[in-house]
Amino acid sequence: MNEFVVSLNNNKHSVRILPDGIVEINGRKVKADLSQINNCAFLLMINEKPYEIVCNKLDNGNFGLLLEGWYFETTVRTRLQETVAELMNNKLMESHKSDFKAPMPGLVLKIKKNKGDKVKIGEPLIILEAMKMENELRSTAEGTITSINVTEGISVEKDSIILTIEK
Amino acid sequence: MNEFVVSLNNNKHSVRILPDGIVEINGRKVKADLSQINNCAFLLMINEKPYEIVCNKLDNGNFGLLLEGWYFETTVRTRLQETVAELMNNKLMESHKSDFKAPMPGLVLKIKKNKGDKVKIGEPLIILEAMKMENELRSTAEGTITSINVTEGISVEKDSIILTIEK
């Protein structure tokens, strides 16, 4: 497994790791050499240019990378995994089902919609309190609310599914 | 093994580690609680006072401790080990034998004494070059040089025995 598809910034990059410290990125060959500083920090040399990179593993198994002041979340798959993922994704797209997740941990203050309501993108769904601020969360999909998994006054974890919208 | 003798700054401290986070230091009982920050750094709470301590293990197995801007090298022995060490030490004292060690790595520039020479404390023994500086090393013991283990022009490691003086 030396061929990877790396997704970041809505772009997909093809990376092949070749022998002798050579890496091919989107068809271009470069010298790449990695040194580890500690459990999070690395020094990556690309040809004659050094990059200090701080890495962390995200809850979903992806990597968060901080370099030159920029932060990227990357999804890395082998070529095979990528093909599978694309198939799965297409299936999901077909089902027209979209989970609306909590973007942060917080307290559900108010649920503004009911099961069965039709919603548009940008329509307020719930008010979540976090860090003493009320955050109005708006719909990221269009369709009908088929389930609501929370009630007012309960706390939710980050990424827990609040409700589901189907087209 | 909950009773230790800790040597530092030419003083010996008696430390007993008791149950429930209590430590007895030189007969005085205190609450002590240790948290580890990383492989070198610790937070030690003594009663209500926090101490940040950076520790390293020295080549000889002793500990180097940096706290509140001070650095101490400590020798820690269990009460039993301490008794043995004292006996050994007494024997060594009796033998009147003293090893003169290189205080730093360097290049032996000049040996100013010969085997069989009598030397006094403070008398120049050798000149060692390190960091482009010539360092004149002086005797720390009085007696007769019974062996010289280096020759001019060779490099020595730190703590390697340069010569031996016997009374």
Place this chain on the structure above:
Amino acid sequence: MFNKILIANRGEIAVRIIKACRELGISSVAIYSEVDKNSLHVRIADEVYLIGPSPANESYLSKEKIIKLAKEIGAEAIHPGYGFLSENSEFIKMVEESGIVFIGPSSKSVEMMGEKTSARRLMEQNSVPIVPGTIEPLNDYKEGIKIANEIGYPVMLKASAGGGGKGMRKVFNDSEFEESFNRAQNESLKAFGKSEVYIEKLILNPKHIEVQIFADKFGNYIHLFERECSVQRRHQKVIEEAPSIFVDDETRFKITKAAITAAKACNYYNAGTIEFLMDNNKNFYFLEMNTRLQVEHPVTEMITGVDLVKLQIRIAAGQKLDIEQSDLRINGHAIECRVYAEDVDNNFAPSTGRITHHRLTSGPGTRIDRGIDLMSEVPIYYDPLLSKVTTWGRNREEAIARMKRALIEYQISGVITNIPAFNWVLKQKTFLDGSFNINFLDNEFMPLVPGKWKEDSADEIEDVAAIMGALLKQKNISLTTSKNDIPETNQWLNQIYE
């Protein structure tokens, strides 16, 4: 001078105050909640006490426990930092009555300025210009709609007890009014314990200009020039600088004079800040007075050389101001970036976790004030401010160049921060030419969230990130992710103070 000061706060400001104590040879006492046991402010204090469970109202907001502790351990003064109890006149009164010195203004001054509508009345009486609007809290939303129509939309609803952007809502027309009114009341109640809100005309595209003042207990007043804090998101300051490049000498003379008038009007002593909105024509309007140390005080320290926290302590101990107005001049330019634990692209959600890697920036003209260190926790309970990066330069361009350099050097792992977003801001024309106002981020940054603002980063950087991702996966390198990766030898003794 005091021998022992209790610091009723946490995070970077507690650390800042401990440093001031150490420089003055004063013993510092930290308090901490359960989740903060490994915090930096706990590690570096001279004495520390667990004050209660993690939620703020059981720990850092627990007036009685804090005062009781201070008395028992012989602390002669309490420094409140900012936030928490710092502007709570009831707490300050309790401190005063307990015979302990409060490092800040009198409870009376705080009361006069804390209630925003009465502060507006006071300013009006003293000819300090205020934003048009009510000088009494609204009785109900219907009254609000009436007044909004009188002064003209858009208007702002604000918490009478407010500050720091909480309990504030913009309203553009009658139909939005009721819900905004209710939301503002709710937030206000939660943040400050009082639901009263009042109404102000919305000044269009103003700059936020504030003046740092200082007074001793003998009636001597000085100002330490202005700060500009127009780079805001949701009324929360993100980048501050001193001086403001928008303020000319004449305007500076007028606004600092107004600030001192405002401070005198409430018989103020210790450090305080008068916040103003300034329109395009350099007209300024009193917004509120912050009767405490500000988050952004480092930029003033860097252009004046005055250590504001040490001065606070000296003034509180009854010393006279040892600086006269004529001693002060603006030296260069300073900029501060507030580093928050937040995920910009995930709706600015607070990011919590344990700091697993922390490399500070260093070098000329660079200062960091930080509440975090290796292994400290970033909990959900409190403000997500991790640290503040401040840079100084002979001029604004140099300060900005140093900030860019400093932010690239600064590494934090364990939580996601907003550092990358500063990279974006520091490159924008609107920021560089100084024409930004308080709507800058809302207008120019927010439409690019999530993700689009990152497209500014060079393709080269994206390629490097992609290679790094692939190498991490291929080599199966283990990264510190969970809290269990770091050894913990044993538990702290229970030192709950009750």
Place this chain on the structure above:
Amino acid sequence: MFNKILIANRGEIAVRIIKACRELGISSVAIYSEVDKNSLHVRIADEVYLIGPSPANESYLSKEKIIKLAKEIGAEAIHPGYGFLSENSEFIKMVEESGIVFIGPSSKSVEMMGEKTSARRLMEQNSVPIVPGTIEPLNDYKEGIKIANEIGYPVMLKASAGGGGKGMRKVFNDSEFEESFNRAQNESLKAFGKSEVYIEKLILNPKHIEVQIFADKFGNYIHLFERECSVQRRHQKVIEEAPSIFVDDETRFKITKAAITAAKACNYYNAGTIEFLMDNNKNFYFLEMNTRLQVEHPVTEMITGVDLVKLQIRIAAGQKLDIEQSDLRINGHAIECRVYAEDVDNNFAPSTGRITHHRLTSGPGTRIDRGIDLMSEVPIYYDPLLSKVTTWGRNREEAIARMKRALIEYQISGVITNIPAFNWVLKQKTFLDGSFNINFLDNEFMPLVPGKWKEDSADEIEDVAAIMGALLKQKNISLTTSKNDIPETNQWLNQIYE
């Protein structure tokens, strides 16, 4: 302005120069020897090249390799830092002839000032007072003894090619002369490649006062006031400060004027420092000129606000000085402590190893310039300077208080440093009242080495250390000791430049 600068140095000064390049938007090129592959200066540069094996004369002193590399990669200028090739007029000449700009003075100026005896002649001609002694190198030790008797013992033997305390010996009488002469010649040969030494009368208990000057290529000269560097061990500066509390306004006027005269005498441009010895009566004597950036430049930067490295680059690029003498004034006080990897109690032996923990100090008025970061090596091959802690205060007392605070916060593990010794110095009356001279450490500190100076530390601290030792042993806690404890994934590519 340049697009790309090659930095012919390592450690903290290479890092300092890279920061300046970054602030100016110039691409920085680092070179490194084999042992330095994980150095901070390598990590943060824009391009890096392995220049050769670890010994300096095969890497950082390799004139031809460095110039060849600069040409091949299109570097328009070379910054030499201090030490290594910075004052090597032969190297500078090679750079000049290769069409690359040398960021520093002309090879001619360096040559005039580099040979100490000819520099002394030049100063005498220009009425800058010099220390009594020879203005020609000694032919042999017998001539030296003759002259020593003429000017009177004690005398100093100094390397004509010297600087930085190398090749210097005090001689008190005829009987010591020959050996000291030979040792000084040997050291000089090793350090500078030339064995010539000359003789100076030993000024008793002087202070070391130096003046920072700057000149452009258009004949404009400014000075940036004086620094005092009297805290020395074996002629190596340990603590520096600016301004000197010993120098009054009148003396400052005279000594800065002499410094500018000295600089003009050798048609100087770029940054330079004129070192003087100052006796009890404030008479001063030219010691030498350092034709490069000084280690201690941060203290001058902090009291003047001028970024000396950026100014060096601008001047080298042919810009005019944009600062006039009247723009400059002394703002506050700054102190620098040089953190060395050395074991004070073990005959100041250099301590080598890998940096396994590094927590910087932070907060108001604190600056660190450092060459180290996590996992970087501290090798035996080079100067053991790890980093420099500089603090600023409104006055000397505040700068000292901040230095004490900063040093307590600063943590380094993996090598032993001299930080604890600063704790001792900063408490001494002689240091605090400013009465110290260049013999201060030799007279007051050295008699307490090894170990006795630590008895200053509180008993309380000793108890804590003892408890910590016992807990480490009882819990059998594993500490990072060896270089193998840190994972290393793979080797760097071989990028030797030949």
